[in-house]
Structure formats: structure tokens, C-alpha cells
Amino acid sequence: MMKSNLLLAAAIVFTGSALADEAWTSQIGDVVYERDLPTGEAVLSYPASDTKARGLAYIEGLAQTYEGRGAFEGVWIEDDLPPADACNVSISDPETGAARNNWGRLELVFTEPDFPGGWVAIRGDCFNQPDSYLVGKPIVAEDAQ
Secondary structure (H helix, E strand, O other): OHHHHHHHHHHHHHHHHHHHHOEEEEOOEEEEEEEEOOOOEEEEEEEOOOOOOEEEEEEEOOOOOOOOOOEEEEEEEOOOOOOOOOOOOOEEOOOOOOEEOOEEEEEEEEOOOOOOOOEEEEEOOEOOOOOEEEEEEEOOHHHHO
């Protein structure tokens, strides 16, 4: 009985580890899978440009998907900009509902279908067509040593 309880506990910890341990290295720094939202978006954080804060990417349909990954869409949000530099239209932050003026569209395509896998992302500012590329390579335990 004790052995089966230990195995069950280990299985629960292991299956939950993909979310907590999933991170990628990229040209701009580490991208981290932060959390899942109840609405089905996965929240990824990344080093934001020109600031010490981290930007957030909200990827639709990625929450709790660790196998059979393909192409996903979403939005990115960073700290608000002065009105002259901001998007003409603000969007609501998916978590807080606050109006945000520094955002854009994002397309994320995994290069391997299962965890851990790399990806290529393209993003654009505001409603503009995505045009900035980012490549994410998974950080795995042997890389950290």
C-alpha cells in the first residue's frame, strides 16, 4: 500500500512538471511557460524590450497541451507605452481586464510535436501582420548542468 501511494505521488509530480519546468532559450533570453488560464490560454513570459519587466504571451489552445503540438495563435502584452508610441487601440489584459496599449498578434509553431519541443514565433505590433521572428530551443535538465 505504501509503495503504491509513493508511485501515485511520483506520477502526479512528474505529470505536472512539464508546465513548471518548460522553458526555452531564444535570441532575446529565456522564455518561460508560466501558467494555464481556465479559458484555455497558456501564459508564457519573455524579456521585454527596453525594460527589466517581462512581457506576457497568451497562447490560445496551448494550455495543458504537451503532445501533438502544432500551430497556435495569441497575443503578446508588454508595459504600456506613452500615447505617441502606443497602439491606436487598447485591448483588455486577459487576466486583469485592464486596458493595455502595448500589444500585438503572435503566431507560434512548434518544431517538434511533443514536450520538450522547440518553436518558431512571429509577432507583430498592434493589428500589424506578424513580421518579427523568434526561435525557441527547449532548455532541458542536461542543458542546465
